Amino acid sequence: MQLDDAPESSNVTDSRGMGGKLAIGGVGGILVVILGLVFGVDLGGLRPAAGPGGPPDKETRTFVEKVLGTTEDVWESEFHKMGTRYKKPHLELFSDSVDTGCGHAPSAVGPFYCPADQKVYIDPTFFDELERKLGGSKADFSKAYVIAHEVGHHVQRLLGYHADPKDNDGSVRLELQADYLAGVWAHHGQKKFNFIEPGDVDAAIKTANAIGDDRLQKRSGGFVHPEKFTHGTSAQRVKWFKDGLKTGDASKEKLDQFFRARSSKDL
Numbered sequence: 001m002q003l004d005d006a007p008e009s010s011n012v013t014d015s016r017g018m019g020g021k022l023a024i025g026g027v028g029g030i031l032v033v034i035l036g037l038v039f040g041v042d043l044g045g046l047r048p049a050a051g052p053g054g055p056p057d058k059e060t061r062t063f064v065e066k067v068l069g070t071t072e073d074v075w076e077s078e079f080h081k082m083g084t085r086y087k088k089p090h091l092e093l094f095s096d097s098v099d100t101g102c103g104h105a106p107s108a109v110g111p112f113y114c115p116a117d118q119k120v121y122i123d124p125t126f127f128d129e130l131e132r133k134l135g136g137s138k139a140d141f142s143k144a145y146v147i148a149h150e151v152g153h154h155v156q157r158l159l160g161y162h163a164d165p166k167d168n169d170g171s172v173r174l175e176l177q178a179d180y181l182a183g184v185w186a187h188h189g190q191k192k193f194n195f196i197e198p199g200d201v202d203a204a205i206k207t208a209n210a211i212g213d214d215r216l217q218k219r220s221g222g223f224v225h226p227e228k229f230t231h232g233t234s235a236q237r238v239k240w241f242k243d244g245l246k247t248g249d250a251s252k253e254k255l256d257q258f259f260r261a262r263s264s265k266d267l
Helices: 027-036 058-081 126-134 140-159 168-193 200-210 213-220 234-247 252-260
Strands: 012-014 090-093 097-100 103-106 112-114 119-122
Touching: 012 058, 058 090, 058 140, 058 168, 097 119, 112 140, 119 140, 126 140, 126 200, 140 168, 140 200, 168 200, 168 234, 168 252, 200 234
Parallel strands: 012 090, 090 119
Antiparallel strands: 097 103, 112 119
């Protein structure tokens, strides 16, 4: 991924290395249910117990600032086409755990968007686990896909798309729509900044394929329970990211289709 011409967002906060203490009582598990985290799996069993956070590295922050900057540029343009204004989200890099408008969250919950404070939260060490434990990719464009997916949840909030947190079918619709919105970002971002390099799309698809509910369930227990899906199958996640990348269509008619389908299984 080539980001030399990408703008740097001023909406990134880096709180890594502050050594936050983990909350007692499983609040992170509640966040997984409420927010519908991008990866739909608790990584607590995959990573070692959190220790003191390491010092922030400038390279990671600059990369995130540039990726977020491209999402801001793309969505400002798309919202302008809709005749409305895009309100930029903030993004916080953290280590170990973080206090959010949605409660206290440990790193084990993975990247997430909190609608209460309109912020994306990411512990960058997650990407190592994504590749090493889940079979995804930690290539830059794969990381950017994750960020764009979370920003997609912010776009959904601004456009009025939502679902009952307890409704798994509604959660799948939102997650697939966020994958599609990540593809829309990539479509327009490529036109504006020419940032996609050979192998980048394959890396993002590898990650989307790795984090489908069916694959995650097989990895964790060997059995697939479609009624418990919250994010969609690997095939669905890949399909909708690729569709957004191909069409770049953020029209209401296109986005409404995720909620017109009789069931998320039909998407």
